[in-house]
Amino acid sequence: MADEKLYIGEQQDKFNQTSSEYLHVNSCGIQRTMGAPYRVIRKNGRVDYHILYLVTGECRACYGEKIYVLSPGGFVFYEPGHKQDYQFGKGIDTTSFWVHFHGTGAPSAVADCGISPGPHLRAKNSSAEHFFQLMVKTFYPGGEIFKTRLNGLLLMLLSELGETKKQAAVLDKIAEAVSFIHLNYYLPIDINMLAKMSNLSRSRFLHVFKEQMGTSPLQYQQRFKMEKAKELLSVGSLSVSQVSAMVGFDDPFYFSRAFKNCVGMPPSAFRKKHGEK
Template structure:
């Protein structure tokens, strides 16, 4: 570390290019320090976000006319263009910090997911062994990798936010209400109906026994989960037959049917006519 007037510190700085800017999230800097007794930062502002992790000692952090004492293991975040002031709270233990600065349109949303926003720009007891290791990887990626390891930095930023997510600490999460797990199952089916999923798979996803899941789903939707999946597949098949040049075989396999015959049989039972007949009826020559 290099010695400065108020600290021993080292920084790595990064300049985004057009590709970084297009991705919506990029690293600006990473660094670490050991503060001297006269350490006093601010009042100051930054043009980017900067998360400061307290590795030893404690901090008096001032923001928006408020002052809070933060301890080892806590983190505070400087938001762009807002003024902050921070200094050691106890000189008996030297203050040590590691920081990660970043910017982009995704930044505020990711911070909000972990409970950090301008009204509460800090979180407590977050510096786990996992987080420590990720912070070290930021430094090693910047210092040791040649070129511009933007994807490595992106992966580390996402990994850091995942590790800071307070919801991961719920060892016994509350069971979703019926309305919530039905919504979750509908979202899943509407997204993945063309894949090889079944009712067992969906019930397991929402943590409900298949029989009970099917019963409640049918009561709420007026249709069984199996028929709902079939409806999604058949409506998509009809759209593809009408709007695309895909063959019947290509449509069958795209909807996870094992072969053309099983798809044609399902289509005929559902609509009353085979897919080839439907395509002829909706072809431009018939209009």
């Protein structure tokens, strides 16, 4: 993408260091793209641990040769030395938290909390976001007292993002189904196929999906379609009928009603307010 901002970690990273302390937060913060396309590449990863958590919008993360589409509540956990490649799309106002940390106790803290490397597809976690906010506020004053408090908040964050082995196994089962919805959002959804993909019965799949993602697969797909429609309406000259077809609606009038119910205004009004000038 021609106007995409590219961040090359090997050239631009600061505070990328190991620590002999038990825990040490190298940096943390919050980022909002305001709809501008942005991509981060670290071919050799970092020497510390990295957590990227999505608050709003969408993030496409490449991990292990697969592309995962994160929605709010999802996060990626990178271990030291692992390649990082993720991007935020044009027209999608995305907000994310991030933290880089290291220390002799970091490996055991991560393991004890049950956080495995890679993408984690979750529903929004208000407690995790609260700890991120407190960490960002605590990081900048500096000093030993603040450092101790920061390490405590980091442990609270890890425990909030962590999961038992049983929970991890359940989440792994539906991760492929969630990614399938993200990549094929414009197609009719087949619950039986998604359940089979997850090695679960239909009823168990529906229960687990709603428990972990906060909504049913059909409602989740509908919300995702609307986010895509907002993106298309914001950045292009496509007609409402064209956008409707691109996100999987045969009837543009039904699309307009669904869009208004979800967003609070019809597609034409959204374009007038948020479209490129």
